[in-house]
Amino acid sequence: MIIAVDGPTASGKGTIAKALAAHYSLPHLDTGLLYRAVGRQCAKNGGNPDSAEDALAACAFPDDLLADPELRSEVTGGLASRVSIHPPVRQALYERQRSFATQPGGAVLDGRDIASVIAPEAEAKLFVTASVEARAQRRFLEMQEQNRDVALEEIAADLAARDERDRGRKDAPLVIAEGAVEIDTSDLRREEAIAAAIAAVEAFRAG
Numbered sequence: 001m002i003i004a005v006d007g008p009t010a011s012g013k014g015t016i017a018k019a020l021a022a023h024y025s026l027p028h029l030d031t032g033l034l035y036r037a038v039g040r041q042c043a044k045n046g047g048n049p050d051s052a053e054d055a056l057a058a059c060a061f062p063d064d065l066l067a068d069p070e071l072r073s074e075v076t077g078g079l080a081s082r083v084s085i086h087p088p089v090r091q092a093l094y095e096r097q098r099s100f101a102t103q104p105g106g107a108v109l110d111g112r113d114i115a116s117v118i119a120p121e122a123e124a125k126l127f128v129t130a131s132v133e134a135r136a137q138r139r140f141l142e143m144q145e146q147n148r149d150v151a152l153e154e155i156a157a158d159l160a161a162r163d164e165r166d167r168g169r170k171d172a173p174l175v176i177a178e179g180a181v182e183i184d185t186s187d188l189r190r191e192e193a194i195a196a197a198i199a200a201v202e203a204f205r206a207g
Helices: 013-024 031-044 052-060 063-067 074-083 087-101 114-118 132-145 152-168 190-205
Strands: 002-006 028-030 107-111 124-129 181-184
Touching: 002 013, 002 114, 013 028, 013 107, 013 124, 013 190, 028 031, 028 087, 031 052, 031 063, 031 074, 031 087, 031 107, 052 074, 052 087, 074 152, 087 107, 087 114, 107 114, 114 124, 124 190, 132 152, 181 190
Parallel strands: 002 107, 002 124, 028 107, 124 181
Antiparallel strands: none
């Protein structure tokens, strides 16, 4: 069974995807981490994330970069959004994601274009969303826990800018795939969001 979990940054899709993977004993891939690694590598290379050539060169990042805590920073998140608009970058990472999705037994993947591009045949398709205000507040608390000094207003502005880039890009934009169930987590506690997601997957399984 392939479970596709799409949605914007800080919507709770990662938390939900991990919980679904644990619940159904399936492997999980945070595809956004791949793009964050490309963005981070591009910066380490001294490249320009708005350059398709520089971003594509950064796709050759070493595997150990995926464990770099800096990938979770707001700065790297912004870089990821910028490198992800380049079709060559998305194509370079497509096969890696596709291979993970189609492994025997299935998998859970979360990202921006799982149900629309990476695994349109997924048996369960979820689109997790939340208001910019709710998402900014969550990310602000995360940054505080990590002792990162970032203003709430800056985070909200950055999330809004990322949303616009992700929805407006020509290649694989952020969309609600046909047949996907939308889950708005703005006013849901973690346990409630996970329960809603499991119920949605069970509904898909029931046909």
